[in-house]
Amino acid sequence: MSHHGASHDDEEERARMQALWKPEQARAGGLKAHRHIHIDWPVASIKKTIAIGASAPDASPPVYDRPRAENEANNASSCVLVTKSSPINATIHILSESKSRPASADSSTKKLAEKPVLVSAQTASLGSITLAIPAYSGARPLNIRAKSHSGNITVYLPSSFSGLLNWSSETGTLKVSKAMQQRFKALDSPPHKHRGTAKIVPSTASGLRGDVCTIANSHGSITVKDFDDDVAGEEKSCVVQ
CATH class of the missing domain: 1.20.5 (Single alpha-helices involved in coiled-coils or other helix-helix interfaces)
Known part of the structure:
Protein backbone atom coordinates (compact mmCIF):
# COMPACT_ATOMS: atom_id res chain seq x y z
CA MET A 1 0.00 0.00 0.00
CA LEU A 31 -15.94 19.34 26.91
CA LYS A 32 -12.63 17.77 26.04
CA ALA A 33 -12.47 14.39 27.76
CA HIS A 34 -9.38 12.84 29.32
CA ARG A 35 -8.75 9.33 30.59
CA HIS A 36 -7.47 10.32 34.03
CA ILE A 37 -7.96 13.62 35.88
CA HIS A 38 -6.47 14.44 39.29
CA ILE A 39 -7.02 17.77 41.06
CA ASP A 40 -5.43 18.31 44.47
CA TRP A 41 -5.98 21.89 45.62
CA PRO A 42 -4.94 22.37 49.26
CA VAL A 43 -6.26 25.93 49.66
CA ALA A 44 -8.95 26.40 47.00
CA SER A 45 -12.43 25.05 46.45
CA ILE A 46 -13.10 22.92 43.35
CA LYS A 47 -16.09 23.89 41.20
CA LYS A 48 -15.83 22.10 37.88
CA THR A 49 -17.60 20.25 35.10
CA ILE A 50 -15.28 17.54 33.80
CA ALA A 51 -15.47 14.85 31.12
CA ILE A 52 -13.60 11.54 31.40
CA GLY A 53 -13.72 8.28 29.47
CA ALA A 54 -11.74 5.08 29.01
CA SER A 55 -11.35 5.77 25.26
CA ALA A 56 -10.26 9.36 25.87
CA PRO A 57 -6.57 10.23 25.45
CA ASP A 58 -4.16 10.43 28.35
CA ALA A 59 -3.24 14.05 28.96
CA SER A 60 0.48 14.66 28.72
CA PRO A 61 1.42 16.81 30.52
CA PRO A 62 -1.49 16.36 32.97
CA VAL A 63 -4.34 18.89 32.72
CA TYR A 64 -4.21 19.64 36.47
CA ASP A 65 -2.10 17.48 38.79
CA ARG A 66 -0.39 14.21 37.98
CA PRO A 67 -2.80 11.26 38.44
CA ARG A 68 -1.67 8.70 41.02
CA ALA A 69 -0.06 5.62 39.51
CA GLU A 70 -2.39 3.25 41.39
CA ASN A 71 -5.48 5.09 40.11
CA GLU A 72 -4.22 4.77 36.54
CA ALA A 73 -3.33 1.10 37.05
CA ASN A 74 -6.57 0.03 38.74
CA ASN A 75 -9.13 2.01 36.76
CA ALA A 76 -9.97 2.31 33.08
CA SER A 77 -10.68 5.99 33.68
CA SER A 78 -10.69 8.19 36.79
CA CYS A 79 -11.49 11.62 38.17
CA VAL A 80 -10.06 12.27 41.65
CA LEU A 81 -10.75 15.58 43.42
CA VAL A 82 -9.06 16.48 46.72
CA THR A 83 -9.16 19.60 48.93
CA LYS A 84 -8.04 20.30 52.50
CA SER A 85 -10.98 22.24 53.90
CA SER A 86 -12.75 23.75 50.90
CA PRO A 87 -15.98 22.67 49.21
CA ILE A 88 -16.08 20.46 46.12
CA ASN A 89 -18.91 20.93 43.63
CA ALA A 90 -18.39 18.85 40.50
CA THR A 91 -20.32 17.34 37.62
CA ILE A 92 -18.49 14.45 35.99
CA HIS A 93 -19.54 13.34 32.50
CA ILE A 94 -18.40 9.78 31.79
CA LEU A 95 -18.22 9.09 28.07
CA SER A 96 -18.94 5.65 26.67
CA GLU A 97 -16.13 3.88 24.90
CA SER A 98 -15.85 3.41 21.19
CA LYS A 99 -16.98 -0.10 20.34
CA SER A 100 -13.62 -1.20 18.95
CA ARG A 101 -12.69 -3.56 21.81
CA PRO A 102 -12.34 -7.14 20.55
CA ALA A 103 -15.32 -9.30 21.42
CA SER A 104 -13.32 -12.51 21.86
CA ALA A 105 -11.07 -11.31 24.64
CA ASP A 106 -8.13 -13.22 26.02
CA SER A 107 -7.61 -13.10 29.77
CA SER A 108 -5.49 -9.93 29.77
CA THR A 109 -8.04 -8.02 27.67
CA LYS A 110 -10.80 -9.39 29.88
CA LYS A 111 -8.97 -8.07 32.94
CA LEU A 112 -8.79 -4.68 31.24
CA ALA A 113 -12.48 -4.85 30.35
CA GLU A 114 -13.40 -5.33 34.00
CA LYS A 115 -11.56 -2.25 35.25
CA PRO A 116 -14.03 0.25 36.71
CA VAL A 117 -14.40 3.99 36.24
CA LEU A 118 -13.45 5.84 39.45
CA VAL A 119 -15.01 9.14 40.52
CA SER A 120 -13.73 10.31 43.90
CA ALA A 121 -14.16 13.54 45.90
CA GLN A 122 -12.49 14.02 49.26
CA THR A 123 -12.11 16.95 51.66
CA ALA A 124 -9.87 16.55 54.68
CA SER A 125 -11.81 18.64 57.19
CA LEU A 126 -14.66 21.11 56.71
CA GLY A 127 -15.61 21.13 53.05
CA SER A 128 -19.02 20.07 51.80
CA ILE A 129 -19.24 17.91 48.68
CA THR A 130 -21.74 17.89 45.82
CA LEU A 131 -20.93 15.27 43.21
CA ALA A 132 -23.13 14.71 40.16
CA ILE A 133 -22.80 11.99 37.52
CA PRO A 134 -25.22 12.52 34.61
CA ALA A 135 -26.44 9.80 32.25
CA TYR A 136 -23.92 6.97 31.87
CA SER A 137 -24.43 4.17 29.36
CA GLY A 138 -21.05 2.42 29.51
CA ALA A 139 -20.46 -1.23 30.37
CA ARG A 140 -17.75 -0.63 32.96
CA PRO A 141 -18.81 -0.56 36.62
CA LEU A 142 -18.77 2.79 38.40
CA ASN A 143 -16.81 3.26 41.63
CA ILE A 144 -18.07 6.52 43.17
CA ARG A 145 -16.56 7.80 46.42
CA ALA A 146 -17.27 10.90 48.50
CA LYS A 147 -15.57 11.52 51.83
CA SER A 148 -15.52 14.54 54.14
CA HIS A 149 -14.82 15.01 57.84
CA SER A 150 -17.35 17.73 58.71
CA GLY A 151 -19.33 18.60 55.63
CA ASN A 152 -22.67 17.77 54.06
CA ILE A 153 -22.38 15.36 51.13
CA THR A 154 -24.85 15.18 48.25
CA VAL A 155 -24.37 12.66 45.44
CA TYR A 156 -26.48 12.57 42.28
CA LEU A 157 -26.30 9.09 40.76
CA PRO A 158 -27.14 8.38 37.11
CA SER A 159 -30.41 6.59 36.35
CA SER A 160 -28.37 3.60 35.12
CA PHE A 161 -26.57 3.16 38.49
CA SER A 162 -26.92 -0.50 39.41
CA GLY A 163 -25.25 -1.82 42.54
CA LEU A 164 -24.47 -1.00 46.16
CA LEU A 165 -24.51 2.14 48.27
CA ASN A 166 -22.34 2.02 51.41
CA TRP A 167 -22.67 4.99 53.75
CA SER A 168 -21.40 5.86 57.21
CA SER A 169 -21.37 8.88 59.52
CA GLU A 170 -20.71 9.46 63.22
CA THR A 171 -23.58 11.89 63.76
CA GLY A 172 -25.25 12.34 60.36
CA THR A 173 -28.13 10.44 58.80
CA LEU A 174 -28.89 9.39 55.24
CA LYS A 175 -31.59 11.08 53.17
CA VAL A 176 -32.68 9.90 49.74
CA SER A 177 -34.85 11.73 47.24
CA LYS A 178 -38.29 10.41 46.31
CA ALA A 179 -37.06 9.20 42.92
CA MET A 180 -34.12 7.41 44.54
CA GLN A 181 -36.43 5.92 47.18
CA GLN A 182 -38.14 3.98 44.36
CA ARG A 183 -34.78 2.39 43.48
CA PHE A 184 -33.48 1.92 47.03
CA LYS A 185 -33.58 -1.26 49.14
CA ALA A 186 -31.87 -1.21 52.55
CA LEU A 187 -29.93 -4.41 53.22
CA ASP A 188 -29.33 -3.92 56.96
CA SER A 189 -31.42 -5.82 59.41
CA PRO A 190 -32.02 -4.19 61.80
CA PRO A 191 -31.27 -0.79 60.22
CA HIS A 192 -28.65 1.45 61.83
CA LYS A 193 -29.15 5.21 62.07
CA HIS A 194 -25.62 6.27 61.12
CA ARG A 195 -24.42 3.69 58.61
CA GLY A 196 -25.73 1.12 56.21
CA THR A 197 -25.70 -0.69 52.91
CA ALA A 198 -28.41 -0.50 50.29
CA LYS A 199 -29.02 -2.00 46.90
CA ILE A 200 -29.87 0.52 44.20
CA VAL A 201 -31.56 -0.76 41.07
CA PRO A 202 -31.32 1.12 37.76
CA SER A 203 -34.31 3.04 36.44
CA THR A 204 -32.95 2.65 32.90
CA ALA A 205 -31.54 -0.55 31.43
CA SER A 206 -27.87 -0.87 32.37
CA GLY A 207 -27.14 -4.59 32.33
CA LEU A 208 -26.55 -4.95 36.11
CA ARG A 209 -23.06 -3.51 36.10
CA GLY A 210 -22.08 -3.99 39.75
CA ASP A 211 -21.56 -0.30 40.55
CA VAL A 212 -20.47 0.81 44.03
CA CYS A 213 -21.01 4.17 45.74
CA THR A 214 -19.25 4.78 49.08
CA ILE A 215 -20.07 7.91 51.11
CA ALA A 216 -18.56 8.73 54.50
CA ASN A 217 -18.32 11.69 56.84
CA SER A 218 -18.05 12.20 60.59
CA HIS A 219 -20.50 15.10 60.86
CA GLY A 220 -23.00 16.43 58.34
CA SER A 221 -25.87 15.08 56.31
CA ILE A 222 -25.59 12.52 53.50
CA THR A 223 -28.08 12.86 50.64
CA VAL A 224 -28.39 10.57 47.62
CA LYS A 225 -30.45 11.63 44.63
CA ASP A 226 -31.25 10.52 41.11
CA PHE A 227 -29.51 12.84 38.62
CA ASP A 228 -32.78 13.21 36.72
CA ASP A 229 -34.50 14.47 39.91
CA ASP A 230 -35.75 17.99 39.90
CA VAL A 231 -33.18 19.93 41.93
CA ALA A 232 -35.77 22.49 43.10
CA GLY A 233 -37.42 21.88 46.46
CA GLU A 234 -34.96 19.11 47.21
CA GLU A 235 -35.12 19.30 51.01
CA LYS A 236 -38.87 18.71 51.06
CA SER A 237 -38.65 15.72 48.76
CA CYS A 238 -35.96 13.84 50.70
CA VAL A 239 -36.83 10.93 52.94
CA VAL A 240 -34.73 10.24 56.04
CA GLN A 241 -33.82 6.55 56.14
Whole structure:
Protein backbone atom coordinates (compact mmCIF):
# COMPACT_ATOMS: atom_id res chain seq x y z
CA MET A 1 0.00 0.00 0.00
CA SER A 2 1.37 3.43 -0.89
CA HIS A 3 2.13 5.92 1.83
CA HIS A 4 -0.65 8.14 0.49
CA GLY A 5 -3.17 5.30 0.85
CA ALA A 6 -2.14 4.72 4.46
CA SER A 7 -2.60 8.36 5.43
CA HIS A 8 -6.01 8.39 3.75
CA ASP A 9 -6.97 5.33 5.83
CA ASP A 10 -5.76 7.11 8.96
CA GLU A 11 -7.90 10.12 8.13
CA GLU A 12 -10.90 7.90 7.52
CA GLU A 13 -10.34 6.15 10.85
CA ARG A 14 -10.02 9.51 12.60
CA ALA A 15 -13.27 10.74 11.05
CA ARG A 16 -15.01 7.52 12.09
CA MET A 17 -13.76 7.91 15.67
CA GLN A 18 -14.92 11.52 15.76
CA ALA A 19 -18.35 10.51 14.53
CA LEU A 20 -18.53 7.88 17.27
CA TRP A 21 -17.68 10.46 19.89
CA LYS A 22 -19.96 13.23 18.69
CA PRO A 23 -23.21 12.32 20.49
CA GLU A 24 -21.31 11.88 23.75
CA GLN A 25 -19.38 15.08 23.16
CA ALA A 26 -22.64 16.97 22.71
CA ARG A 27 -23.99 15.52 25.94
CA ALA A 28 -20.86 16.63 27.80
CA GLY A 29 -21.34 20.15 26.47
CA GLY A 30 -18.41 19.90 24.07
CA LEU A 31 -15.94 19.34 26.91
CA LYS A 32 -12.63 17.77 26.04
CA ALA A 33 -12.47 14.39 27.76
CA HIS A 34 -9.38 12.84 29.32
CA ARG A 35 -8.75 9.33 30.59
CA HIS A 36 -7.47 10.32 34.03
CA ILE A 37 -7.96 13.62 35.88
CA HIS A 38 -6.47 14.44 39.29
CA ILE A 39 -7.02 17.77 41.06
CA ASP A 40 -5.43 18.31 44.47
CA TRP A 41 -5.98 21.89 45.62
CA PRO A 42 -4.94 22.37 49.26
CA VAL A 43 -6.26 25.93 49.66
CA ALA A 44 -8.95 26.40 47.00
CA SER A 45 -12.43 25.05 46.45
CA ILE A 46 -13.10 22.92 43.35
CA LYS A 47 -16.09 23.89 41.20
CA LYS A 48 -15.83 22.10 37.88
CA THR A 49 -17.60 20.25 35.10
CA ILE A 50 -15.28 17.54 33.80
CA ALA A 51 -15.47 14.85 31.12
CA ILE A 52 -13.60 11.54 31.40
CA GLY A 53 -13.72 8.28 29.47
CA ALA A 54 -11.74 5.08 29.01
CA SER A 55 -11.35 5.77 25.26
CA ALA A 56 -10.26 9.36 25.87
CA PRO A 57 -6.57 10.23 25.45
CA ASP A 58 -4.16 10.43 28.35
CA ALA A 59 -3.24 14.05 28.96
CA SER A 60 0.48 14.66 28.72
CA PRO A 61 1.42 16.81 30.52
CA PRO A 62 -1.49 16.36 32.97
CA VAL A 63 -4.34 18.89 32.72
CA TYR A 64 -4.21 19.64 36.47
CA ASP A 65 -2.10 17.48 38.79
CA ARG A 66 -0.39 14.21 37.98
CA PRO A 67 -2.80 11.26 38.44
CA ARG A 68 -1.67 8.70 41.02
CA ALA A 69 -0.06 5.62 39.51
CA GLU A 70 -2.39 3.25 41.39
CA ASN A 71 -5.48 5.09 40.11
CA GLU A 72 -4.22 4.77 36.54
CA ALA A 73 -3.33 1.10 37.05
CA ASN A 74 -6.57 0.03 38.74
CA ASN A 75 -9.13 2.01 36.76
CA ALA A 76 -9.97 2.31 33.08
CA SER A 77 -10.68 5.99 33.68
CA SER A 78 -10.69 8.19 36.79
CA CYS A 79 -11.49 11.62 38.17
CA VAL A 80 -10.06 12.27 41.65
CA LEU A 81 -10.75 15.58 43.42
CA VAL A 82 -9.06 16.48 46.72
CA THR A 83 -9.16 19.60 48.93
CA LYS A 84 -8.04 20.30 52.50
CA SER A 85 -10.98 22.24 53.90
CA SER A 86 -12.75 23.75 50.90
CA PRO A 87 -15.98 22.67 49.21
CA ILE A 88 -16.08 20.46 46.12
CA ASN A 89 -18.91 20.93 43.63
CA ALA A 90 -18.39 18.85 40.50
CA THR A 91 -20.32 17.34 37.62
CA ILE A 92 -18.49 14.45 35.99
CA HIS A 93 -19.54 13.34 32.50
CA ILE A 94 -18.40 9.78 31.79
CA LEU A 95 -18.22 9.09 28.07
CA SER A 96 -18.94 5.65 26.67
CA GLU A 97 -16.13 3.88 24.90
CA SER A 98 -15.85 3.41 21.19
CA LYS A 99 -16.98 -0.10 20.34
CA SER A 100 -13.62 -1.20 18.95
CA ARG A 101 -12.69 -3.56 21.81
CA PRO A 102 -12.34 -7.14 20.55
CA ALA A 103 -15.32 -9.30 21.42
CA SER A 104 -13.32 -12.51 21.86
CA ALA A 105 -11.07 -11.31 24.64
CA ASP A 106 -8.13 -13.22 26.02
CA SER A 107 -7.61 -13.10 29.77
CA SER A 108 -5.49 -9.93 29.77
CA THR A 109 -8.04 -8.02 27.67
CA LYS A 110 -10.80 -9.39 29.88
CA LYS A 111 -8.97 -8.07 32.94
CA LEU A 112 -8.79 -4.68 31.24
CA ALA A 113 -12.48 -4.85 30.35
CA GLU A 114 -13.40 -5.33 34.00
CA LYS A 115 -11.56 -2.25 35.25
CA PRO A 116 -14.03 0.25 36.71
CA VAL A 117 -14.40 3.99 36.24
CA LEU A 118 -13.45 5.84 39.45
CA VAL A 119 -15.01 9.14 40.52
CA SER A 120 -13.73 10.31 43.90
CA ALA A 121 -14.16 13.54 45.90
CA GLN A 122 -12.49 14.02 49.26
CA THR A 123 -12.11 16.95 51.66
CA ALA A 124 -9.87 16.55 54.68
CA SER A 125 -11.81 18.64 57.19
CA LEU A 126 -14.66 21.11 56.71
CA GLY A 127 -15.61 21.13 53.05
CA SER A 128 -19.02 20.07 51.80
CA ILE A 129 -19.24 17.91 48.68
CA THR A 130 -21.74 17.89 45.82
CA LEU A 131 -20.93 15.27 43.21
CA ALA A 132 -23.13 14.71 40.16
CA ILE A 133 -22.80 11.99 37.52
CA PRO A 134 -25.22 12.52 34.61
CA ALA A 135 -26.44 9.80 32.25
CA TYR A 136 -23.92 6.97 31.87
CA SER A 137 -24.43 4.17 29.36
CA GLY A 138 -21.05 2.42 29.51
CA ALA A 139 -20.46 -1.23 30.37
CA ARG A 140 -17.75 -0.63 32.96
CA PRO A 141 -18.81 -0.56 36.62
CA LEU A 142 -18.77 2.79 38.40
CA ASN A 143 -16.81 3.26 41.63
CA ILE A 144 -18.07 6.52 43.17
CA ARG A 145 -16.56 7.80 46.42
CA ALA A 146 -17.27 10.90 48.50
CA LYS A 147 -15.57 11.52 51.83
CA SER A 148 -15.52 14.54 54.14
CA HIS A 149 -14.82 15.01 57.84
CA SER A 150 -17.35 17.73 58.71
CA GLY A 151 -19.33 18.60 55.63
CA ASN A 152 -22.67 17.77 54.06
CA ILE A 153 -22.38 15.36 51.13
CA THR A 154 -24.85 15.18 48.25
CA VAL A 155 -24.37 12.66 45.44
CA TYR A 156 -26.48 12.57 42.28
CA LEU A 157 -26.30 9.09 40.76
CA PRO A 158 -27.14 8.38 37.11
CA SER A 159 -30.41 6.59 36.35
CA SER A 160 -28.37 3.60 35.12
CA PHE A 161 -26.57 3.16 38.49
CA SER A 162 -26.92 -0.50 39.41
CA GLY A 163 -25.25 -1.82 42.54
CA LEU A 164 -24.47 -1.00 46.16
CA LEU A 165 -24.51 2.14 48.27
CA ASN A 166 -22.34 2.02 51.41
CA TRP A 167 -22.67 4.99 53.75
CA SER A 168 -21.40 5.86 57.21
CA SER A 169 -21.37 8.88 59.52
CA GLU A 170 -20.71 9.46 63.22
CA THR A 171 -23.58 11.89 63.76
CA GLY A 172 -25.25 12.34 60.36
CA THR A 173 -28.13 10.44 58.80
CA LEU A 174 -28.89 9.39 55.24
CA LYS A 175 -31.59 11.08 53.17
CA VAL A 176 -32.68 9.90 49.74
CA SER A 177 -34.85 11.73 47.24
CA LYS A 178 -38.29 10.41 46.31
CA ALA A 179 -37.06 9.20 42.92
CA MET A 180 -34.12 7.41 44.54
CA GLN A 181 -36.43 5.92 47.18
CA GLN A 182 -38.14 3.98 44.36
CA ARG A 183 -34.78 2.39 43.48
CA PHE A 184 -33.48 1.92 47.03
CA LYS A 185 -33.58 -1.26 49.14
CA ALA A 186 -31.87 -1.21 52.55
CA LEU A 187 -29.93 -4.41 53.22
CA ASP A 188 -29.33 -3.92 56.96
CA SER A 189 -31.42 -5.82 59.41
CA PRO A 190 -32.02 -4.19 61.80
CA PRO A 191 -31.27 -0.79 60.22
CA HIS A 192 -28.65 1.45 61.83
CA LYS A 193 -29.15 5.21 62.07
CA HIS A 194 -25.62 6.27 61.12
CA ARG A 195 -24.42 3.69 58.61
CA GLY A 196 -25.73 1.12 56.21
CA THR A 197 -25.70 -0.69 52.91
CA ALA A 198 -28.41 -0.50 50.29
CA LYS A 199 -29.02 -2.00 46.90
CA ILE A 200 -29.87 0.52 44.20
CA VAL A 201 -31.56 -0.76 41.07
CA PRO A 202 -31.32 1.12 37.76
CA SER A 203 -34.31 3.04 36.44
CA THR A 204 -32.95 2.65 32.90
CA ALA A 205 -31.54 -0.55 31.43
CA SER A 206 -27.87 -0.87 32.37
CA GLY A 207 -27.14 -4.59 32.33
CA LEU A 208 -26.55 -4.95 36.11
CA ARG A 209 -23.06 -3.51 36.10
CA GLY A 210 -22.08 -3.99 39.75
CA ASP A 211 -21.56 -0.30 40.55
CA VAL A 212 -20.47 0.81 44.03
CA CYS A 213 -21.01 4.17 45.74
CA THR A 214 -19.25 4.78 49.08
CA ILE A 215 -20.07 7.91 51.11
CA ALA A 216 -18.56 8.73 54.50
CA ASN A 217 -18.32 11.69 56.84
CA SER A 218 -18.05 12.20 60.59
CA HIS A 219 -20.50 15.10 60.86
CA GLY A 220 -23.00 16.43 58.34
CA SER A 221 -25.87 15.08 56.31
CA ILE A 222 -25.59 12.52 53.50
CA THR A 223 -28.08 12.86 50.64
CA VAL A 224 -28.39 10.57 47.62
CA LYS A 225 -30.45 11.63 44.63
CA ASP A 226 -31.25 10.52 41.11
CA PHE A 227 -29.51 12.84 38.62
CA ASP A 228 -32.78 13.21 36.72
CA ASP A 229 -34.50 14.47 39.91
CA ASP A 230 -35.75 17.99 39.90
CA VAL A 231 -33.18 19.93 41.93
CA ALA A 232 -35.77 22.49 43.10
CA GLY A 233 -37.42 21.88 46.46
CA GLU A 234 -34.96 19.11 47.21
CA GLU A 235 -35.12 19.30 51.01
CA LYS A 236 -38.87 18.71 51.06
CA SER A 237 -38.65 15.72 48.76
CA CYS A 238 -35.96 13.84 50.70
CA VAL A 239 -36.83 10.93 52.94
CA VAL A 240 -34.73 10.24 56.04
CA GLN A 241 -33.82 6.55 56.14
